[in-house]
Amino acid sequence: MSAETVAIIDYGSGNLHSAVKAFERAAREAGLDATRILLTRDAATVAGADRVVLPGVGAYTDCRRGLDAVCGMVEAMEHAAHVRSRPFLGICVGMQLLASRGLEYATTPGLDWIEGDVGPIAPSDPSLKVPHMGWNTLEADRDHALLADIPLGPDGLHAYFVHSFAFMPRDPADRVAHSDYGGPLTAMVARNNVAGTQFHPEKSQRLGLALIANFLRWRP
Amino acid sequence: MLKTRIIPCLDVKDGRVVKGVQFLELRDAGDPVEAAKAYDAAGADELCFLDITASHEDRGTLLDVVSRTAEACFMPLTVGGGIRTVADIRTLLLAGADKVSINTAAVNDPDFVTRGAEKFGSQCIVVAIDAKRTSAPGEPAAWQIFTHGGRKPTGLDAIDFARLVTARGAGELLVTSMDRDGMRSGYDIALTRAIADAVSVPVIASGGVGGLDDLVAGVRDGGASAVLAASIFHFGQHTVAEAKAHMAAAGLAMRLDA
Numbered sequence: 001m002s003a004e005t006v007a008i009i010d011y012g013s014g015n016l017h018s019a020v021k022a023f024e025r026a027a028r029e030a031g032l033d034a035t036r037i038l039l040t041r042d043a044a045t046v047a048g049a050d051r052v053v054l055p056g057v058g059a060y061t062d063c064r065r066g067l068d069a070v071c072g073m074v075e076a077m078e079h080a081a082h083v084r085s086r087p088f089l090g091i092c093v094g095m096q097l098l099a100s101r102g103l104e105y106a107t108t109p110g111l112d113w114i115e116g117d118v119g120p121i122a123p124s125d126p127s128l129k130v131p132h133m134g135w136n137t138l139e140a141d142r143d144h145a146l147l148a149d150i151p152l153g154p155d156g157l158h159a160y161f162v163h164s165f166a167f168m169p170r171d172p173a174d175r176v177a178h179s180d181y182g183g184p185l186t187a188m189v190a191r192n193n194v195a196g197t198q199f200h201p202e203k204s205q206r207l208g209l210a211l212i213a214n215f216l217r218w219r220p
Numbered sequence: 221m222l223k224t225r226i227i228p229c230l231d232v233k234d235g236r237v238v239k240g241v242q243f244l245e246l247r248d249a250g251d252p253v254e255a256a257k258a259y260d261a262a263g264a265d266e267l268c269f270l271d272i273t274a275s276h277e278d279r280g281t282l283l284d285v286v287s288r289t290a291e292a293c294f295m296p297l298t299v300g301g302g303i304r305t306v307a308d309i310r311t312l313l314l315a316g317a318d319k320v321s322i323n324t325a326a327v328n329d330p331d332f333v334t335r336g337a338e339k340f341g342s343q344c345i346v347v348a349i350d351a352k353r354t355s356a357p358g359e360p361a362a363w364q365i366f367t368h369g370g371r372k373p374t375g376l377d378a379i380d381f382a383r384l385v386t387a388r389g390a391g392e393l394l395v396t397s398m399d400r401d402g403m404r405s406g407y408d409i410a411l412t413r414a415i416a417d418a419v420s421v422p423v424i425a426s427g428g429v430g431g432l433d434d435l436v437a438g439v440r441d442g443g444a445s446a447v448l449a450a451s452i453f454h455f456g457q458h459t460v461a462e463a464k465a466h467m468a469a470a471g472l473a474m475r476l477d478a
Contacts, residue, residue: 021294057313057344105338131342133391133392158475160295161222164391203294203295
């Protein structure tokens with residue numbers, strides 16, 4: 001395999017240090033030593049990357065504003081994902097930004113790559129706390145390359161979540177996995193070469209490193 | 221199913237781990253980054269660093285510890301101590317912290333909680349509630365917020381303050397009994413329960429763990445979503461795996477795959 005570049009987009013959204021380190025370690029453990037992990041706020045680098053990662057921590061509106069503030073970045077992401085069909089991964093709010101709208105504090109337009117809204121978590125059991133914070137297992141809604149060889153279900157590995165809002169895709173087929181928290185919460189979405197995780201693979205130890213390695217090998 | 225979290229807490233001073241007895245008597249227990257790696261490997265669900273001298277000493281050492289920990293440990297990290305401004309929060313998050321724990325600044329200015337939550341999201345704003353029981357035996361239970369390691373009373377009712385900071389945007393509350401801290405006599409279960417019942421956000425029980433049954437009680441009786449402990453782990457009394465096995469045997473949902 002030739003040396004690939006993976007662009008992790010830096011748009012001022014919190015800590016990307018651990019994301020970069022997790023991708024570097026997953027690449028090394030997967031034998032993809034030549035893969036270059038680039039933390040970048042340069043639109044041309046993103047437009048030309050082999051793989052693109054959109055992280056995101058914090059408030060939806062603030063993240064959208066930060067993304068728009070980087071000149072040409074949204075267009076560069078669209079070029080990489082939709083013109084060049086490169087594998088694209090959104091993480092946490094980066095995944096939520098794939099939606100049509102965010103309903104956190106104010107209504108904020110998302111990228112609208114996967115139709116649906118990001119709305120408040122409302123567990124059916126009022127004793128359940130919000131944010132949904134901590135380690136939960138994943139239930140697959142359908143097979144996906146990013147979940148290959150990862151033990152799922154009640155006895156499977158755990159993913160680390162911390163969120164008060166959840167993505168509700170309009171088309172149920174866009175949901176790849178969910179977690180149970182007084183009802184199903186969208187844990188992962190995907191359509192064609194675009195995927196997103198609500199949980200933090202870079203904080204999810206074994207499951208996280210396995211999912212990142214799968215992303216680095218993904219040929220959608 | 222969401223699992224109960226076990227959070228080892230490392231009190232850090234001058235880049236070294238210490239554990240105070242009632243926050244006043246300090247013992248050196250090693251390098252925080254090495255300790256963090258060991259807890260990562262041991263299956264801890266999160267880690268917490270509390271910089272106990274942050275209000276009056278150089279922050280660079282702490283930021284270096286946070287940064288080196290985030291490079292080596294792919295697990296959630298909360299950092300507290302001396303956080304006063306939105307810029308302080310940003311610096312810690314950029315160094316590699318996932319959450320920050322705010323104490324005195326939230327007492328002095330509850331609006332600071334709102335500013336942090338609006339900028340970085342409620343999910344990364346933990347408010348540390350240090351409380352002492354102020355009611356006499358036989359009276360209805362009441363607790364007051366203290367700052368400065370339990371030395372300075374504020375006159376604020378702990379339950380009211382918990383409700384206030386949650387309404388202001390705190391995403392989690394770290395509830396420490398200053399009566400129990402370092403005493404190894406168990407969490408103040410009544411305090412933990414009263415706050416867990418009063419707010420919609422997760423509560424971390426803290427202060428006073430002496431044995432594994434105390435961890436179980438914090439969740440089962442105290443209603444906590446997570447349990448924080450220091451000495452029982454730092455000095456090898458129990459491993460995280462032993463704690464998880466004990467809690468699972470008591471019927472609590474634990475993450476056993478790590």
